[in-house]
Amino acid sequence: QVHLVESGGGLVNPGGFLRLSCAASGFTFSDYYMSWIRQAPGKGLEWVSYISDSGSTIHYADSVKGRFTISRDNAESALSLLMNSLRVEDTAVYYCARDIGIASAFDIWGQGTMVTVSS
Amino acid sequence: EIVLTQSPDFQSVTPKEKVTITCRASQSIGSSLHWYQQKPDQSPKLLIKYASQSISGVPSRFSGSGSGTDFTLTINSLEAEDAATYFCHQSSGLRSTFGGGTKVEI
Numbered sequence: 001q002v003h004l005v006e007s008g009g010g011l012v013n014p015g016g017f018l019r020l021s022c023a024a025s026g027f028t029f030s031d032y033y034m035s036w037i038r039q040a041p042g043k044g045l046e047w048v049s050y051i052s053d054s055g056s057t058i059h060y061a062d063s064v065k066g067r068f069t070i071s072r073d074n075a076e077s078a079l080s081l082l083m084n085s086l087r088v089e090d091t092a093v094y095y096c097a098r099d100i101g102i103a104s105a106f107d108i109w110g111q112g113t114m115v116t117v118s119s
Numbered sequence: 120e121i122v123l124t125q126s127p128d129f130q131s132v133t134p135k136e137k138v139t140i141t142c143r144a145s146q147s148i149g150s151s152l153h154w155y156q157q158k159p160d161q162s163p164k165l166l167i168k169y170a171s172q173s174i175s176g177v178p179s180r181f182s183g184s185g186s187g188t189d190f191t192l193t194i195n196s197l198e199a200e201d202a203a204t205y206f207c208h209q210s211s212g213l214r215s216t217f218g219g220g221t222k223v224e225i
Contacts, residue, residue, distance in 0.1 A: 035215070044206065044218070044219050045155075045206055045208070045217040045220075046217065047208075047214065047216065047217065050215075059213045061214060062120070095162060095163075100165075100168065103213065103215065104151075104153075105169070105210060106153075106155075106165060106208075107165045107168075107174070109162035111162055112162060
């Protein structure tokens, strides 16, 4: 069974930081591009960042560039998102997702982890 | 940034009805357009990839068409389980974007 399981969400003050993790199982993690996508409460989906299979290519949405850092550990089948200088508008459910190709469609999604930025 | 505009925002339908959702891109994206279904408190599910390519396990009543800037998701003979929000997603270029979503209520 192919699975993605996110963790690390929680309540954090504005200006704070948080590290999200995504554990992959049931497939060869190192063969796939991976992304983080978020969804603010009651809102639509927003792509946040993607990382290539080797980790050599990374891109970010303008809204998080310079504050968030995506990384992966292929030996551990793990994806991470380090979020710094958090803002109230970063409040959302964060999903990790598997890309079917190179910056393509997302065929496997985790259950999501909630990040709340509030004082 | 490529902006995707979905319409309608909301649609109330009856079972067995045909549903059509459109997605318009702010610039040509070829066939790099994908469709997802999201039910309440669930993660999105991929329905259609590259505008019209079917996904294994997705019922055949779901189909997609279009290219360039105008795309359509069609649900033939809607079933009660199809009540959900549907999103389009473009993967042309370096940064993905999503449409605002269409909520289908039965």
